[in-house]
Amino acid sequence: MxxxxxxxxxxxxxxxxxxxxxxxxxxxxPAQVSAATTVSGEPRFIVIDGAVLNSHPGQQTLYVDGAKNELVAYGRTADVTTWLGDQSYATLKYDATTASLTSKNVTPSPAVDTSGTAPSTTAPTTSSTPSADAKGPNPAGSDLWLEEFDGTDANVTRMNVPNNISVIIASDGTAPAPNQIRIVWPLxxxxxxxxxxxxxxxxxxxxxxxxxxxxxxxLRRSRGPRRKGGPKMPKLPKAPKYKPSKSIEATPKGxxxxxxxxxxxxxxxxxxxxxxxxxxxxxxxxxxxxxxxxxxxxxxELPKSKDVQPPAVTVPQLERIMTKISASATTADAKLDSKGIATRFTGPALQLRQANYAIRAKKSNEPALPAIAAGPLALTLPQATSMWPRVVSTVVQGSSKTQAPQAITLVQETPRSNYLVTYAVSLEPKAKVPDLAPAAIGAAVVPPDSKLLLLPPQQVAAAYGDILMKGPKSTYFNLFEAQGDTLRPAVGLEYKTKKKAAIPKTASLTFTNKVGASDPIAMATNDSGAIVWTSLEEFETTKVVEAGAEITLPANSQTAALLGTNSSKTGIQANYGYQLAFYVPPAGSDQKITLLGFAQGLVSAKEVQ
Missing domain, CATH: 1.20.58 (Methane Monooxygenase Hydroxylase; Chain G, domain 1)
Structure with a gap:
């Protein structure tokens, strides 16, 4: 058994x-399932919606081929659609019954506004399309994309995107996009x-x-004698034992x-x-x-509520943007490239940097402005919006222990333009930034004329300029916190009084200021206050008041470098630019307006009569 x-x-x-x-x-x-297609019609752009990429669960692997220069990028679906604007493109759909991809050409209406007041969803139409010979927009390097791949990196890309993300496939915006597409999902x-x-x-x-x-x-135990018999038989003589050789013993048998x-x-x-x-x-x-x-x-990092606007950028997206800005600024600073810096700077930040380049070109010992570090980002405050222009603020810690953290404000005017540095200030040593909304939610931009603050944002620069001119006699003196403000003693009333006293009797010195040409930017804080970035221009005018007298400047001064000469028989006007960042508390608060950071320097000089 x-x-x-x-x-x-x-x-x-x-x-x-x-x-x-x-x-x-x-x-x-099978370990995977795939769907492939060859898009006909040579479209310049191909868009794959997030719903198509999520036709099967798991990581998506995208294979593209068929063009000399290939680019694959992904971003929010609304941003991708708005960036395309009036450009025709092809979309892909997934047929679950046949496990195949199909393409469809989309021709947006000419009414779509690419300047970007609001993203709109385009639909197929028979309206006229842009000329096939016209040069199309190049998607390479756009700040709208969450991630971007080009060249050989674009041939095979792996991603795991949600439904609200779309992929855009292109070449250079003018040549046809790669039309051989295959999507692979793991099983x-x-x-x-x-x-x-x-x-x-x-x-x-x-x-x-x-x-x-x-x-x-x-079985072995069951063998042997079953019972005892008669007398034992005599034993037979034993034969000699056979002893096998070692070679035979090596092979076991039995x-x-x-x-x-x-x-x-x-x-x-x-x-x-x-x-x-x-x-x-x-x-x-x-x-x-x-x-x-x-x-x-x-x-x-989008809020789930339909009534809440999404943040303008995500933290990884801003890190990528700041890396590109830092690289551009570093190159321009080293080469004194006024045109190159204009690709990433605008407004008062651009004006100050270009003036620094002009001074350094003639004054070899003039120090450069603080470098724009790529990171780490100590704070990220994007505007909560789906419209343009978009505002993002960040505090960059930097790797240098000797350089103060920088508060940088970026503005993107249209979907197809990149973010430009509008304000770049160094934070005060004792600056305390109030509580702000998390980066995943974003903050609202406060209107310049808002009366919900202690001072409307458009009046903050003029009020602070009045304090620099009049000191305690200014109407606004008690509205601003003096403790921790290192700019006021450096260029305020006391400084101006001493400098006027040092002017000889043959000349006169006057100070005036005005609000900068750039609009202020205000972003709401959690306590109903706002962080306000604004600019101020101050003019220092020296005039000859006695016939035959002459104004002489040190040969190595900044003013002489910008003016091109160190003397004048009539007068010289030096224009200083101020970039200012304030915390403005809400109306009715007993707190004061606090200077969080600033950047200042000579931006122009001219001879006056």
Whole structure:
């Protein structure tokens, strides 16, 4: 009976092991599913919606080919659509029944505004399209994209995007986009019963082997005399024992050696099969569905409420933007490139930097302005909006311990333009930034004439300029915090009084100021106040008041470098630019307006009559 059970165990074990192995080989499910298409019509742009990319769960792998210069980027669907504006493009759809991709050409209405007051959803129409010979916009380097790949990196891209993200495929905006497209999704290729079958079969094989050995042992014990008989027979003389040679002894024979081989083979087989079943794909997951290995999903950090506007940028997106701005500024600072710096700076920040280049070109010992660091970003405050222009503020810590953190304000005027540095100020040593909205939500931009603040943003620069001119006699003196303000003693009333006293009687010195040409930018804080960035221009005018007198400047002065001469028989006017960042508390608060940071310097000089 034991031998019968052993044979049955061997047969069942063999069936189980073979079934487990078959699940991982001949009956193994496919590891992925793919869909491919060749887009006809040579469109300049191809858009793949997030819903198409999520037709199957898991990481999406996108393969593109068919163009000399290839670019793949992804961003918010609304941003991608608005960036395309009046450009025709092709969209892809996924047919679940046939597991294939189909394309459809979209011609936006000419009424779509690419300047970007608000993103709009375009629909197919028969309206006229831009000329095929016209040069199209180049999507390369756009600050709207969350990520961008070009060249060989664009041939194969792996992503895990949500439904509100779309992919744009292009070349240079003028040449046709790569039209050979394939999307691959991973499938659950696990075989949860392969492990139990293989290991269970191995265990049953051991049980069968035990039964077999038990049967042999019982059979051996059952042999021998059953009863005692008559007198014993005399013993026969023993024949001499045969001693085999060593070479013959080396080869084991007989039933015992065969049993050793039979034991070794199952043990090795079971060990190998047991080790092969260690992978998680071989075992069932009773806690839920089988997990699939995918990349970290990309998130746009958007609020879920439909009534809340999304932040203008995500933190990773801003980090990428600041890296590009830092690289452009570093190159321009080194080459004194006034045109190059204008590709990433505007307003008072551009004016100050270009003036610094002009001074350094004639004055070799003139220090450069503080470098724009790429990061790390200590604070990110994007505007909560889906319209343009868009505002983003950040505080860059920088890697240098000797340089103060910089508060930088960026403005993107249209969907197709990049963010430009409008204000770049160094924070005060004791500046305390109030509580701000998290980067995932963003903040509202406060109107320049808002009366919900202690002072409307458009009046802050003029009020502070009045304090610099009049000191304690200014009407606004008690509205601003003097403690911690390092700019006021450096260029305020006391400084101006001392400088006037040093002017000879043959000349006169006057100070005037006015609000800068750039509009102030105010972003709301959590306490209903606002961070206000504004600019101020101050004019220092020296005139000759006695006939025959002459004004002489130090030869190595900044004013002489910009003026092109160090003397004048009539007068000289030096224009200083101030970039200012304030915290303005809400109306009715007992707090004062606090200077958070500033940047200032000579921006122009001219001879006056």
């Amino acid at each position: 034991r031998f019968v059970l052993a044979i049955v165990a061997f047969v069942v074990a063999a069936v189980m092991i073979l079934a487990g192995i078959a699940q991982r080989t001949v009956f193994a499910p 659950d290729a696990s075989t949860p019963w392969a492990g139990p079958l293989i290991v269970g079969g191995g265990a049953l094989l051991i049980v069968g082997l035990g039964l077999y050995l038990w049967g042999l042992y019982a 039933r015992r050696s065969a049993r050793r081989a039979m034991i070794a083979v199952p043990v090795v087989l079971v060990g190998a099969l047991g080790l092969s079943g260690c992978s998680g794909d071989y075992w069932p997951h009773f806690g839920g569905t089988t997990p699939m290995a995918t990349s970290t999903p990309i998130t746009t």
